[in-house]
Amino acid sequence: MRKLRLLIVIAIGLIVLPLQAQNDLLEMLDQEIKPVRVPVDATFKSTRVINCHSIERMQAGNLEFHVSHRFGLINSGFKKFYGLDESSSYVSLEYGVTNWLEVGLGRATVDESFNGFVKLSPIRQSKGKWAMPVSASLYLATMTTTKDYPDPTWVVDAIHRRSFVAQLLVARKFAPWLSLQVSPTFVHRNMVATSQDPNRIFALGLGGRVKFTRRTALSVEYFWLKDRSLLTGPPRYNPLSIGLDIETGSHVFQIFVTNSFNILEHGFIGETTRSWRKKELHIGFNISRVFTVIKKKT
Amino acid sequence: MSKSGFILLLLTIFTAVKSQDNLWFTRTGHIYFISHTDIIDIDANHYQTGSFLNIASGEIALTLLMKSFQFTLPLAEEHFNENYVESEKFPKATFKGKILDFDPSKLLNDIDYKVVIQGDLAIHGVTSSVREQGILRRSGNEIRAVSRFTIQLDTFNIKVPNIVEDRVAKEIPIDVNLKYEPYKKPAGK
Numbered sequence: 001m002r003k004l005r006l007l008i009v010i011a012i013g014l015i016v017l018p019l020q021a022q023n024d025l026l027e028m029l030d031q032e033i034k035p036v037r038v039p040v041d042a043t044f045k046s047t048r049v050i051n052c053h054s055i056e057r058m059q060a061g062n063l064e065f066h067v068s069h070r071f072g073l074i075n076s077g078f079k080k081f082y083g084l085d086e087s088s089s090y091v092s093l094e095y096g097v098t099n100w101l102e103v104g105l106g107r108a109t110v111d112e113s114f115n116g117f118v119k120l121s122p123i124r125q126s127k128g129k130w131a132m133p134v135s136a137s138l139y140l141a142t143m144t145t146t147k148d149y150p151d152p153t154w155v156v157d158a159i160h161r162r163s164f165v166a167q168l169l170v171a172r173k174f175a176p177w178l179s180l181q182v183s184p185t186f187v188h189r190n191m192v193a194t195s196q197d198p199n200r201i202f203a204l205g206l207g208g209r210v211k212f213t214r215r216t217a218l219s220v221e222y223f224w225l226k227d228r229s230l231l232t233g234p235p236r237y238n239p240l241s242i243g244l245d246i247e248t249g250s251h252v253f254q255i256f257v258t259n260s261f262n263i264l265e266h267g268f269i270g271e272t273t274r275s276w277r278k279k280e281l282h283i284g285f286n287i288s289r290v291f292t293v294i295k296k297k298t
Numbered sequence: 299m300s301k302s303g304f305i306l307l308l309l310t311i312f313t314a315v316k317s318q319d320n321l322w323f324t325r326t327g328h329i330y331f332i333s334h335t336d337i338i339d340i341d342a343n344h345y346q347t348g349s350f351l352n353i354a355s356g357e358i359a360l361t362l363l364m365k366s367f368q369f370t371l372p373l374a375e376e377h378f379n380e381n382y383v384e385s386e387k388f389p390k391a392t393f394k395g396k397i398l399d400f401d402p403s404k405l406l407n408d409i410d411y412k413v414v415i416q417g418d419l420a421i422h423g424v425t426s427s428v429r430e431q432g433i434l435r436r437s438g439n440e441i442r443a444v445s446r447f448t449i450q451l452d453t454f455n456i457k458v459p460n461i462v463e464d465r466v467a468k469e470i471p472i473d474v475n476l477k478y479e480p481y482k483k484p485a486g487k
Binding site for chain 2: 024025026028029030032033036038039040041042059060061062176214215247248249250290292295296297
């Protein structure tokens, strides 16, 4: 009985062991190759969803030249060429110091503002080993207006000309065609119109893109403002923008319709006085051109 | 356990282990490719290519993660994964083939053994039969395999849009450089 059992063991051994050795080499490779961390790239094509910054950043050594325009009101008719006669613009240079640190400097025509920002991107969505469900960036910016105030006798200290923005950007690429971003935002304005106006505005941004070909995507962005009614002056609206992203090699071109004439955060959050319901809309575009300043060593 | 039975068992295991001896392995294979045009050169390295070589049968298998290609231009890396090879849909490239008329006795120390490899190359979800030249060279406890060949993007259904047509080459030369070591089956498997 014992011998029989042994014989069976040997028989099985004889059949199984050589078979194992002849396993398909590709299958064996799959078992041998250890899982690695695979980052999820291109959650958004551009460093902007539309108005709002996206979780994307310039990687180390890359420089972005960014140009934005918002034209006048579309419903201003043919006389004003549907708003194209008028425009607000923003130009900036944005550089990736490391893969997690981007710095930028820019100038906007509205309020003659300069801005400077840092974007920290410590968390990147990834699969495989050490998988991470989302990408997150922290965007911190300061703006200074160089405009003259209505009364020339006013002396406005530099500190009062400043505004600050802090945004937490959290995004997930759910599928190659679908990415969504949540952007809780604080805007702090050192000087406001009246003493009733809050210095600090909280807003919650939602944005996303639906890619429908390899190089084009539909993008949408909305900001909900808390305490919008506390702002004095003309009624303020929540900015909503809908557009098309077109990627051509090292350019990303975004064209969209928005109710915000302002391009910077402290403008489109809290200073948007046009409304979709009243059909007060602007055509806008962003162009981003990326230059590789320092090549990566591989 | 009877003595004869025990010997038989040992023999069985020995033959199995013996056939493992024919297997050589690397997980740090190097692959380089370049897209050369007058306007721009786009190149990338891959240092984590896994491969088996069976020096009894001449069989070769190779696998790599597309996402692990490292480009000198970060933006090119994004476009490569996102637009050209669609790495999320087709994460791996594989090769499975055989060295034609393989003669293990020619695999001598420090002498180049010129071989012809034939097999199936799978990239971007398309499998294509290829036949390319290569060199094997054994140096002690190491076998080096090198090959240079060219692929056509068309073959693998990798489309280049008109707008960047003059920036991406249609033919891509590929350098493969593998350093095999004797395969040790991991314990507990």
